[in-house]
Amino acid sequence: MHDLTCLIKGCQTRVYAPAGTHSICRDHFLAYLTWRRRKGPQMFMKYAGMSMEERDPIVAEWANTIRVEEVPTAAAPKS
Ligand SMILES: [Zn+2]
Numbered sequence: 416m417h418d419l420t421c422l423i424k425g426c427q428t429r430v431y432a433p434a435g436t437h438s439i440c441r442d443h444f445l446a447y448l449t450w451r452r453r454k455g456p457q458m459f460m461k462y463a464g465m466s467m468e469e470r471d472p473i474v475a476e477w478a479n480t481i482r483v484e485e486v487p488t489a490a491a492p493k494s
Pocket residue numbers: 421422423426427428439440441442443
């Protein structure tokens with residue numbers, strides 16, 4: 416592992432598990448696991464057979480969803 420802190424921007428937690436060629440903390444690892452589980456069993460099977468480099472785009476896609484959740488939705492219409 417080369418990273419000392421979580422791959423997720425703004426997260427200063429120590430790394431826990433690899434995510435592609437990078438590493439993420441325990442909380443984000445669990446969130447990533449949940450996200451992949453939500454994608455269905457095909458994703459799980461596919462992911463298991465992927466190399467670390469091949470996993471990077473998947474990690475990036477998930478990381479984008481994390482950032483969206485953290486950013487206040489100023490552009491969202493008020494109900
Ligand atoms: Zn983290």
